[in-house]
Amino acid sequence: MEVIDILKRYSSIVDEELDRVLATVEPDKLQESSEHLIRAGGKKLRPALVMLSCEAVGGKREDAVKTAAAVELIHTFSLIHDDIMDKDEMRRGKPSVHMIWGEPMAILAGDTLFSKAFEAVLETGTDHVPSENVISALKTVVGSCIDICEGQAFDMCFEGNFDVSEEAYMKMIYKKTAALIAAATKSGALIGAGSPEQVEALAEYGKLIGLAFQIQDDYLDVVSEEEDLGKPVGSDIVEGKMTLMVVKALANASSEDKEEIISILKTNSDTNVERAIELFEKYGSIKYTYDVAHDNVERAKQLLDIVEDSSAKEALMLLADFVLERTH
Template identity: 45%
Template sequence: MDREILSLIDEELKKYVNKNNKLYSAANHLLLSGGKRLRPYLCVLVYKLKKDNLSEVLPAAVSVELIHNYTLIHDDIMDNDDLRRGKPTVHKVYGNAMAILAGDLLYAKAFEAVANIKDNRKAHEVLKILADACVYVCEGQAMDMEFEEKDSVSLEEYLDMIRKKTGALIEAAAKIGAVMGDFNDEEMKAIEKYAENIGLTFQIQDDVLDLIADEEKLGKPVGSDIREGKKTIIIIHALSTLEEDKKNRLKSLLGKKDITKEEIGEAIEILRPSIEYAKNLMENKTIEAIDALKIFDKDRRKPLEDLAKFIISRCY
């Protein structure tokens, strides 16, 4: 990823969270703790397919990152997670009430960033894209929570959930870059196809990393999805393909409150074929994403091709 672009994104973000008090400290705890900056970076790369005036696109790009961090803070509260990016979560440091306010602040700041877009027509389009994405994220999160109560979840249901919970903001980032770059209808459709595919691969890679990543790089314990009994693509595939004895053993381990590290290791071994299935699916979706870019200039599209490959090769 281009460090110069990432540096510009970070500088733009700091403009919106620059007060020195407890609320802003809580908001900054996650926002400025690192993170991949995938969404604003994607927004800028899409914009750069046609234009180069980055000062025009930066407020729009950071609006998506502000929304993303708001969702993470609230997500951590709902899941009662202890760690995010290897650091204590906002609610563990500042308490639930202040963490909720910090998330709300970032949500409000996203729309302050949209208001800083100079072109009113573009600002209106960006606002609509962001509002739609926020609705989808809420719907996707609700689906994910409901899945925990269901005995079985289909692959189609899971893919619909991640298109909303994870994919919506990734697609929004790409579409906002296209709006700011004055894309025509054909170009917008190509970018939507690219973004839909990388949105899916991003979440699937998260599911894979939860099982096989280095804990230090991941920033949280490996096997969290097993511990919580989450219906990920890997677990859904396993439950529909495993032999009865292995399926029953896996079911006995999913969501087990006092599960040991050894039992998590056992579950991961049972899931190996399904991890490979997920990896193959990601490869195919990445090919589809890259194919969608062929209508754009070869040199200008290369960073987006590289980003699609990075998403499925990342280790955190």
């Protein structure tokens, strides 16, 4: 089975639940603004990971649907608020929520999705699922929300600061991106009543593919063709964004080259993109980024040894590779 078919199948399950969860929101403007991004497509990778992790440890997919919806609601809430903060006008090929309904309603739409996320996970039936597992799943999901806020704050604080260590950078992307993916796989394993070792392994699997997802993003920005990327090559460089490639190059560069890299990142123009890439190459930071992403995915796949062979396990293997292969 192809990754894209797996995602489609799980997406249709969670979409139904998301429709149900948001059906009661009022007034109309709040409902429409809350639903906009949920319905704008998106791969729905995170809810698929919740349900697959549940199945992989022997649980029932149905039991994990509400938690899956919760994780997608949290992801969407964070995108809506991030777009306001970053003044991003487009998302998934459509105008951002705040561009259509204005910032106040967009803030509220995010808050509503956030509240609805907790409502959804609290509705997880306790017939098959021990209530302490539901509470642990909830704690995991809540913990990742705090991480998302902290990750975004670190990211904002890093802006214009070229003195970020690799450790600090990894912590930022862990919190901003990987924590919710780790919460998806961990909460799925908890709802599926996996053993503590399985729960831990799936949490780590989620963390590793989440980190790989973000790092591969950095990598693809530099090595892709424009038609695959859907945006010009080197946009991160033009925007002066901190990436693993930049962090690594700055750490290893001579003071002269370091100065040049920083000056290119500060220019916010595409005239020196090629020179920046040349300097990244010189200090091995493109290969390093590639290696870290691939190494994380390999380690993630090995962690799946802890569960028995199943179609869910196979899908998780494919999804691990998918975070590397995807084009935008």
